[in-house]
Amino acid sequence: MQKFILVLFLLLALGTIPQSFSAVNVKKPNRIQLDSSLVVAKSFNQAALDKHRSDSDFQYGEKYQTALSWWDRFWKWFWNQFSSAVSDSTSSNLARNVSAIILAGLIIFLVIKFSGAGVLQLFTGKARVVPLAYAESLDNIHEIDFDPEIEKATQNRDYRLAVRMLYLKCLKKLSDAGFISWQIDKTNSAYISELVNHDRKQQFASLTRQFEFIWYGEFNIDQSVFTAIKQDFKDFNQGLS
Amino acid sequence: MDQEFTGQRTDLSQLSSAVEQIKKSLGSIIVGQTEMVELLIAGILADGHILIEGVPGIAKTLTAKLLAKTLSAKFSRIQFTPDIMPSDVLGTSIFNPRETSFEFKSGPIFGNIILVDEINRAPAKTQSALFEVMEERQVTMDSRTYKMDEPFIVLATQNPIEHEGTYRLPEAQLDRFLVKIEVKYPTLEEEINILTMQHSQTTREQLDRVVPVITGDEITSYRKQIRAFHVEPKLIEFVAKIIHESRTNKSLFLGASPRASIAIINVAKAIAAINGRDFITPDDIVKIAPAVLRHRIMLTAEKEMEGISPDDVVAQIIQKIEIPR
Numbered sequence: 001m002q003k004f005i006l007v008l009f010l011l012l013a014l015g016t017i018p019q020s021f022s023a024v025n026v027k028k029p030n031r032i033q034l035d036s037s038l039v040v041a042k043s044f045n046q047a048a049l050d051k052h053r054s055d056s057d058f059q060y061g062e063k064y065q066t067a068l069s070w071w072d073r074f075w076k077w078f079w080n081q082f083s084s085a086v087s088d089s090t091s092s093n094l095a096r097n098v099s100a101i102i103l104a105g106l107i108i109f110l111v112i113k114f115s116g117a118g119v120l121q122l123f124t125g126k127a128r129v130v131p132l133a134y135a136e137s138l139d140n141i142h143e144i145d146f147d148p149e150i151e152k153a154t155q156n157r158d159y160r161l162a163v164r165m166l167y168l169k170c171l172k173k174l175s176d177a178g179f180i181s182w183q184i185d186k187t188n189s190a191y192i193s194e195l196v197n198h199d200r201k202q203q204f205a206s207l208t209r210q211f212e213f214i215w216y217g218e219f220n221i222d223q224s225v226f227t228a229i230k231q232d233f234k235d236f237n238q239g240l241s
Numbered sequence: 242m243d244q245e246f247t248g249q250r251t252d253l254s255q256l257s258s259a260v261e262q263i264k265k266s267l268g269s270i271i272v273g274q275t276e277m278v279e280l281l282i283a284g285i286l287a288d289g290h291i292l293i294e295g296v297p298g299i300a301k302t303l304t305a306k307l308l309a310k311t312l313s314a315k316f317s318r319i320q321f322t323p324d325i326m327p328s329d330v331l332g333t334s335i336f337n338p339r340e341t342s343f344e345f346k347s348g349p350i351f352g353n354i355i356l357v358d359e360i361n362r363a364p365a366k367t368q369s370a371l372f373e374v375m376e377e378r379q380v381t382m383d384s385r386t387y388k389m390d391e392p393f394i395v396l397a398t399q400n401p402i403e404h405e406g407t408y409r410l411p412e413a414q415l416d417r418f419l420v421k422i423e424v425k426y427p428t429l430e431e432e433i434n435i436l437t438m439q440h441s442q443t444t445r446e447q448l449d450r451v452v453p454v455i456t457g458d459e460i461t462s463y464r465k466q467i468r469a470f471h472v473e474p475k476l477i478e479f480v481a482k483i484i485h486e487s488r489t490n491k492s493l494f495l496g497a498s499p500r501a502s503i504a505i506i507n508v509a510k511a512i513a514a515i516n517g518r519d520f521i522t523p524d525d526i527v528k529i530a531p532a533v534l535r536h537r538i539m540l541t542a543e544k545e546m547e548g549i550s551p552d553d554v555v556a557q558i559i560q561k562i563e564i565p566r
Contacts, residue, residue: 164566167566168566184562184563184564185559185560185561185562185563185564186564187522187523187524187527187564188522188523188524188564188566189524212522213518213520215473215566216473216476216520216521216522216523217471217473217518217519217520218471218473218520219250
């Protein structure tokens with residue numbers, strides 16, 4: 001079998017040799033072909049060129065005036081006024097500098113105003129605390145007539161609501177006296193930390209704890225406990241005036 | 242001035258004692274970082290996973306190891322590397338020639354307290370392997386489901402995304418972490434205290450002194466107790482408003498999910514328990530909202546470029562909403 005494969009391989013190899021020789025023999029030298037046809041010079045239509053040259057659509061390199069919008073006219077007028085104010089030979093250097101500073105200040109003010117940011121925010125990067133309108137609050141402590149509400153809740157034996165009203169009244173009194181700054185987003189502990197006087201802070205912290213247990217914790221209280229709590233609030237409020 | 246009515250409806254004495262012991266154990270080695278310690282305990286009591294982020298060298302891993310050591314439960318640690326595979330975490334089925342069947346070899350995720358160190362160094366493929374186990378507390382492999390033992394807590398640490406060799410975790414995975422605690426550098430006084438404490442003994446020596454103070458069963462029991470805490474309806478509305486606002490806020494590309502609102506209530510309850518109350522207050526919600534939301538919301542590209550942080554946006558959102566009183 002191996003001999004047969006060897007013989008077959010030799011026969012195939014011998015068969016390729018004459019082909020490679022013939023490939024060398026058929027190669028012919030290159031021959032250059034001469035082009036003897038007549039050359040006709042082309043010319044452009046001068047009239048068509050002139051027409052295109054006069055067309056404004058093809059005036060790429062030249063500026064052409066268009067009507068200015070009112071916004072562009074305003075700024076043109078503004079910068080003319082500004083440059084004349086700064087370079088006026090009749091005005092003194094001081095006047096020119098002052099007018100430039102006022103103008104720059106005005107521009108900065110307008111930018112800050114329209115961006116809605118505070119001046120401090122530009123330097124600190126902190127968000128400005130926007131005083132919120134009392135009308136946004138669900139319970140506007142400055143509009144509630146507390147005493148009748150407390151009386152009504154007490155008569156209905158709704159002592160939980162009565163304590164809530166007592167606490168809101170206390171916050172109003174603290175706000176009116178300037179001890180705290182009332183904001184709808186402030187928590188009770190924020191108000192406690194705003195109080196500077198140590199005794200007042202302790203008393204208010206205690207009242208806050210009572211309010212939180214009764215209001216958020218829904219602890220039930222009876223009339224005797226409510227009477228004692230009411231007295232605590234009364235004593236605290238009297239100390240504010 | 243305090244009236245008698247504030248006596249406890251729920252007996253929290255055991256829980257308070259356990260919390261104090263954990264705080265004492267952590268405080269004996271970790272200097273300062275009181276907020277982090279409180280959030281860690283709250284995360285465990287609220288039945289959630291905790292992500293701790295901070296620059297290298299500020300005791301993230303030490304804190305996690307220490308916390309795990311204070312709890313008497315099965316602890317395992319997985320160091321996430323860029324070439325870690327899901328089977329390295331979950332486990333894999335191996336052919337047993339004697340039995341001529343496949344046998345499941347559980348991975349290190351099968352434990353009670355799992356410390357996943359440098360979690361954001363593994364690619365998304367491996368992160369995705371944690372989705373099921375973190376949310377459903379189970380692993381499904383070869384059509385079989387393996388339940389995790391209670392308690393199951395994943396404590397993960399990571400470097401900030403800007404650091405070399407870190408990947409951003411998928412949003413779906415981030416949402417599975419109850420809180421993300423950002424650990425800051427210590428103050429000058431704290432740094433002095435660290436040096437005073439650390440120069441004479443190694444961290445291993447310090448860790449060896451820590452003993453477990455709470456068992457896994459106790460944690461499960463406290464969790465059940467906390468779940469029954471009272472929540473005033475107006476406070477539920479307050480939380481819902483915060484979450485809803487996060488979805489319409491122009492500074493945010495992605496708002497918080499309903500899972501986030503549930504998380505706020507649960508963590509607030511745990512914080513209330515730590516402070517000896519069986520009800521939550523707006524203060525609790527305002528306090529924990531950044532830790533619950535900061536990893537669940539995504540800023541718009543413009544706000545990111547302006548250098549605004551998620552905490553800034555959360556603060557702005559809360560500022561818009563009236564505190565229920």
